[in-house]
Amino acid sequence: MFHRSDAEAHGLGPHRVKAVDLRSLGCGFYAHRDIEVTESMLASAVVEHYPGAAITGPTAARIHRLPLPRELQTWQVGQPIHLNAPAGTRRRDSGLVSWSHRRVDIGTAFVSGRVVLASRVDTWLDPCPMLPLDARVVIADHLVRHPRRGLERRALPYASVEDLRAAVESRVRQHGIAAARSALALTRVGSDSPQETRCRLGCHFGRLDEPELNPVLRGAGGRWLFQPDFLWRHARLLVAYDGQPHFTSDRAVHDQDRALDLQALGFTVLRLFRDHLPAPRLHASDDQVRAALANSPAVALVRRALEAA
Incomplete structure (x- = not known):
């Protein structure tokens, strides 16, 4: 990749940049046709x-x-x-x-x-x-x-x-x-994915209590139990946003077994999926974003779970 002036500096005339093995990228820049730009x-x-x-x-x-x-x-x-x-x-x-x-x-x-x-x-x-x-x-x-x-x-x-x-x-x-x-003003340390951030924002705009983000839960002797995406400790509510990696049979079985173990310890486990959040809109106003996330099914489910706790 080069500029036309570079070709001239190396003694290559104007005819060279018109050769069939080159393509113009605009503003005097050229690249060989067999190179992925x-x-x-x-x-x-x-x-x-x-x-x-x-x-x-x-x-x-x-x-x-x-x-x-x-x-x-x-x-x-x-x-x-x-x-x-x-x-x-x-x-x-x-x-x-x-x-x-x-x-x-x-x-x-x-x-x-x-x-x-x-x-x-x-x-x-x-x-x-x-x-x-x-x-x-x-x-x-x-x-x-x-x-x-x-x-x-x-x-x-x-x-x-x-x-x-x-x-x-x-x-x-x-x-x-x-x-x-x-x-x-809305940035927090702890969200591991864009959808986790959007879910957290929905809870904030929906005026729910702020959850802990990706805390590590440990059992007797410090044994690792689980790291939920969101934890409302006072309500013993765990919320996990399940993206595409969770949609395999082996992962689903593993997640279900873990949920049963946590329920036996007195936790409520709530799983959220892609359709529980509105699709992102590139040209949405800030007010539209706030309203869409606050009124999403994800926030409604979390609110019901908190009220039932």
Whole structure:
């Protein structure tokens, strides 16, 4: 992958970029037809061509594998990449690049040669104005959650709640920062998946007591018993959100056996499934998100279980 000026610098004339083995990506960038062009490859090439630029926004979010809404999770050639313009410059959007003109914290960014990738915290802040409330909180929860020992290749969270707060406070005049601030107020450490976050938000908007998130329950002698997604300890209510991995016969049998053991210890076990939560809507207003989650079947079931306890 290269820019037209690079070809000229190596003595290749204009006819070379018109050869059948190359394809144009726009704005003077070309790639060999037999190469699969990925978003990270293209973004890196463009940033190298514009020293001082940085990969930001949805492009950075996808490179960091942040839990974006389904509509934003993938990229294909022909869609723009998202970059921040070099300081002191103004650049116009094109079919290849959607430019922003914000301050990128180089001190926390990932830098490799001339390629600058905004940090995960900066990347959360950047698209907040274009995301619904639940999606903003989902990403924040993802950043502050503690990784599972033995299951992930890291030992520490990507960020702390204090890191997010400091980032928000450092950008008080940035357009759309109120969207990040409202999400920060709802961020909690402990949710392990987007649907767990959305379920927790539903309980909050439905004015239910705050549950403990993924606590470890231990029996006699400290023996590990269970780690529910949510625990209302005063009501001895355990709630688990069961996603796709639970829909196998072996896992279902295991889950049922565990539920019986917990019921014998005096716990009520409630299982929630995908249809108990409304489908995420990319363009929903904050009020629409609050109402949809608060009035979801998941919240109604939890409320009934708490009232019966």
